[in-house]
Amino acid sequence: MVNTLHYMTTPRRPEPPGGTIAPTPADALNGLLMVTSLLEADQRRFHVEHGMTAARVHLLWQVGLTGPTSQRTIADALGVTPRAVTGLVDGLVESGHVTREPHPVDRRATLVTLTQAGADFVADLQESHAGLAADLFGDVQDERLAAFVDLLGETAERIHRLMKEAR
Amino acid sequence: MVNTLHYMTTPRRPEPPGGTIAPTPADALNGLLMVTSLLEADQRRFHVEHGMTAARVHLLWQVGLTGPTSQRTIADALGVTPRAVTGLVDGLVESGHVTREPHPVDRRATLVTLTQAGADFVADLQESHAGLAADLFGDVQDERLAAFVDLLGETAERIHRLMKEAR
DNA sequence: TATTGTTATACTCTATAACTATA
DNA sequence: TATAGTTATAGAGTATAACAATA
Numbered sequence: 001m002v003n004t005l006h007y008m009t010t011p012r013r014p015e016p017p018g019g020t021i022a023p024t025p026a027d028a029l030n031g032l033l034m035v036t037s038l039l040e041a042d043q044r045r046f047h048v049e050h051g052m053t054a055a056r057v058h059l060l061w062q063v064g065l066t067g068p069t070s071q072r073t074i075a076d077a078l079g080v081t082p083r084a085v086t087g088l089v090d091g092l093v094e095s096g097h098v099t100r101e102p103h104p105v106d107r108r109a110t111l112v113t114l115t116q117a118g119a120d121f122v123a124d125l126q127e128s129h130a131g132l133a134a135d136l137f138g139d140v141q142d143e144r145l146a147a148f149v150d151l152l153g154e155t156a157e158r159i160h161r162l163m164k165e166a167r
Numbered sequence: 168m169v170n171t172l173h174y175m176t177t178p179r180r181p182e183p184p185g186g187t188i189a190p191t192p193a194d195a196l197n198g199l200l201m202v203t204s205l206l207e208a209d210q211r212r213f214h215v216e217h218g219m220t221a222a223r224v225h226l227l228w229q230v231g232l233t234g235p236t237s238q239r240t241i242a243d244a245l246g247v248t249p250r251a252v253t254g255l256v257d258g259l260v261e262s263g264h265v266t267r268e269p270h271p272v273d274r275r276a277t278l279v280t281l282t283q284a285g286a287d288f289v290a291d292l293q294e295s296h297a298g299l300a301a302d303l304f305g306d307v308q309d310e311r312l313a314a315f316v317d318l319l320g321e322t323a324e325r326i327h328r329l330m331k332e333a334r
Numbered sequence: 335t336a337t338t339g340t341t342a343t344a345c346t347c348t349a350t351a352a353c354t355a356t357a
Numbered sequence: 358t359a360t361a362g363t364t365a366t367a368g369a370g371t372a373t374a375a376c377a378a379t380a
């Protein structure tokens with residue numbers, strides 16, 4: 001059975017007096033969870049600063065990727081119920097980040113559409129995402145970075161496989 | 168300014184016909200976010216299966232680490248208000264995972280204490296955490312794993328520094 | 335005075351179920 | 358019949374503010 005908890009980070013063992021010790025699998029998972037936890041904390045700070053919530057930013061990001069989108073499609077993309085999308089869109093309409101436009105051919109549907117403010121916000125988001133990547137990994141040697149990305153990719157595949165087996 | 172969003176994972180660029188291309192900093196951040204996202208999905212599934220919520224499991228994990236603990240201390244450890252802890256403990260008392268015991272010297276305080284069921288749950292948690300680490304990284308070569316852990320550690324330090332500078 | 339934990343109140347996100355308007 | 362989006366209702370987590378008991 002697969003499972004993890006991001007706060008399950010346990011302290012790194014101390015370095016022994018004479019040199020380093022080989023890291024264990026637990027050290028790797030803990031390192032991953034530690035970085036994750038820090039990224040999450042930073043993300044929360046960003047949301048508070050911008051008077052936003054994670055769910056609303058997620059929706060804006062999605063609509064930024066796909067363009068004007070029906071609420072049903074957004075619900076599927078975000079993995080929540082259509083009812084939840086109604087609430088998120090209500091909030092974002094009120095804050096001026098999106099509008100509800102009529103669907104050109106299906107009169108049941110509405111197309112959630114970014115306003116200029118919404119588009120500006122998404123652009124800021126994309127820019128700072130790129131900036132963070134550069135800050136964190138911009139001066140890491142090509143070979144080290146390649147090895148890192150490779151192992152991350154393998155890890156993602158393993159998690160995928162474990163989750164499939166558990167199902 | 169630092170910020171990230173876990174769903175901000177963008178698709179990996181396709182491999183060129185003749186060999187591989189060097190990964191960019193964005194690839195590294197996206198890989199990290201992809202793994203994080205998968206770990207989170209797995210975590211949600213675990214919680215649902217066990218009729219638990221993330222916040223309550225976090226509290227149990229914390230009390231498992233520190234032993235019987237006052238709600239005030241738990242609030243600080245979890246980064247929430249004392250009021251929020253009252254609600255979490257209420258739920259965990261009802262589900263039989265913890266009890267509220269009187270503090271031996273401070274009659275204002277209560278000590279949140281694991282029941283046998285609570286202790287069993289935490290033990291399961293620790294076990295599956297170790298199992299996941301083994302599943303994901305158990306057969307990765309020592310040198311690869313060491314390089315991975317090193318870069319994760321450096322990344323954590325960088326995020327720390329960036330967050331400090333932003334404050 | 336300060337601290338611990340509570341009640342009171344409110345907001346966000348989420349879910350299920352029933353309903354309306356369309357397809 | 359099926360689908361898009363809504364209203365109705367409910368539960369979890371979080372927060373601030375006011376309050377009681379205790380330090």
